[in-house]
Amino acid sequence: MSNAAGTNIVTVLEHCRISPPHDPSLTETFLPLTLFDMLWLNWPSPGRVYFYDFPCSTTEFKQTLVPHLKNSLALTLKHFYPFCGNVITATSLSDRTTPAIRYLNGDSVSLTVAEFSGTNSEGFDHLSGNHARGVDELFALVPELSRGGTETDVGNNIHISPVLSVQVTLFPDQGYSIGYRISHVVADGKTLSNFIRTWASINVKQLNGENDFDNLETLPFYDRSVIKDPKGIASIFLQYSLRTRLQKDYEKAFAPAADKNTLVDATIILDREQIQGLKNSVSDQVPRVSTFVVVCAYVWTCMAKTRAALGQDMNNGNQVEEHFIFAMDARDRLDPPIPSNYFGNTIVPCWATQKTSQLVGEKGFANAVEAIRNALYEKINNDEGPLKGLEMYFDRNEATKGQVKFGVAGSPKFNYYNADFGWGKPKKYEIVSEKFGLIGSNESEGGLELGFCFSKMEMDVFTAIFTQGLLD
Incomplete structure (x- = not known):
């Protein structure tokens, strides 16, 4: 090989x-x-x-x-x-x-x-x-x-x-x-x-x-x-x-979105203090926000800013909507709930939508937080349960062709680093070739590992924007 x-x-x-x-x-x-x-x-x-x-x-x-x-x-x-x-x-x-x-x-x-x-x-x-x-x-x-x-x-x-x-x-x-x-x-x-x-x-x-x-x-x-x-x-x-x-x-x-030979994978660690800092920065507009929502929102805004910095205007003057898609496990939310060890799939996609101009602006982070939180609440708080609107998933996917869409793989709920075969716990768990992956950190108690897959140029720009944003 x-x-x-x-x-x-x-x-x-x-x-x-x-x-x-x-x-x-x-x-x-x-x-x-x-x-x-x-x-x-x-x-x-x-x-x-x-x-x-x-x-x-x-x-x-x-x-x-x-x-x-x-x-x-x-x-x-x-x-x-x-x-x-x-x-x-x-x-x-x-x-x-x-x-x-x-x-x-x-x-x-x-x-x-x-x-x-x-x-x-x-x-x-x-x-x-x-x-x-x-x-x-x-x-x-x-x-x-x-x-x-x-x-x-x-x-x-x-x-x-x-x-x-x-x-x-x-x-x-x-x-x-x-x-x-x-x-x-x-x-x-x-x-x-x-x-x-x-x-x-x-x-x-x-x-x-x-x-x-x-x-x-x-x-x-x-x-x-x-x-x-x-x-x-x-x-x-x-x-x-x-x-x-x-x-x-x-x-x-x-077919890969781009030739995999031109792509790189990299991991960024967010510790507990940095995550709390992100929460604090939007607490006036969006109080009591979850770690998952605030971290995904921050990544979304950094991706939008990266495209803007590279001149990748995919959204017609930043006015067309773009979409962040994430999964929610429906095991506990079906009626009646099903066992946690059920074999198969039970996840439903949730769509958060914003215009690029709303993401790269001064309130972009808060806008992204609200959009993701609202998409989650829409699945949780309705009379039909998590299946509401699911039959329209592919219709919606077709209707948004050409618009920016990306999702998140992995979950902080699964402790991947407990997979010890008897010779020690893993040093690293790698989600290969997914634009954005999110798992619990092996290095930082209460922290997260964020995996990204971009071209080398995109990775350099994204990392700089991501890191600077945490300092501002």
Whole structure:
């Protein structure tokens, strides 16, 4: 595997498939897609990487770490078996195939075992740092997830898409990383967090000689009947997804917004005092604002100012609206609420809208705070609950084509840094190639890690504006 410069930075040691222990009762299982899953049918599969500071030799890696990780992954997939399967959907608007995750006995997850073979300057400390690193470098640690577009079962007229692939990479005598790529159709952040925590817990039990792997609070709940769809939103989303796939917009959805070889990822840490300072600066206009709202609002205004500084006038004289889209977990807000360990997606998108001129002006930060808070309240405080207006999501998306839109990945609610496989907690969790990611900080108690993906020029300007704004 190589980066854009053609330098081999990762050598693949092994490709294998990991299956759960044989269960004769699970010969063929279908988990129907709900309206929340259908939202992501044409969405690119996100990539993530955990970095672990655990110096070990190639021999120890091959003989100890990898065998334990393989075995604990298989035991975890016993409980999370849909991750071994495939998403199946129709190939035409007239077909009546029920969209589902299909698991067949013997299905498996792709696991790549690799070793970093670049120079020390490109190695563990560089890739796990907060400074700007090439996205192509980080992608060397994330496995490919083949798309179903080339895996269509013509005879049965179904489109087949794999769900999960994993890569474990050794940095000799420095540490290792666990990277993965996952279909968003199958899991939201909560489900994925439960999966990783379960895998880590089982690996620790295995290292300690324990064999009680079936009594963990993170094990999934699969009953799809708890998701109600009185408006038929699932059908609306499915029809839209199939139409865009047939129109070849499906291919465009998987193309990066820019050539990934020109992009860099960087992380900015906000500590508790800085976050409180942001809250204080808008307390007169917007009292009692949450950390999530105030931080996202600040990022939004800094992005608008960055575009203005670079002369990227995408909004016709700053008068056309632009949009910040964020996710709200509906598990606790559905009627009745559903279990926190429900397997699948339960997030709904919230839209905050402002004109660019309102964001870059003197009151831009307060305007952004109010817009995001109002978008959140709109989902919470209404008679229809979090599903209000959800059926119009793709219509709204179409109506705002050409306007500035961006969202946020990750969540400060999930403690990614608790994923200890028995050899220490992660040094770094990286959301790869997302314009904006937000998680709890590993370095600052009560702080946040903000991950960004821009061109190098955009990153330099954005960072300067972001940093100066905190000082003003």
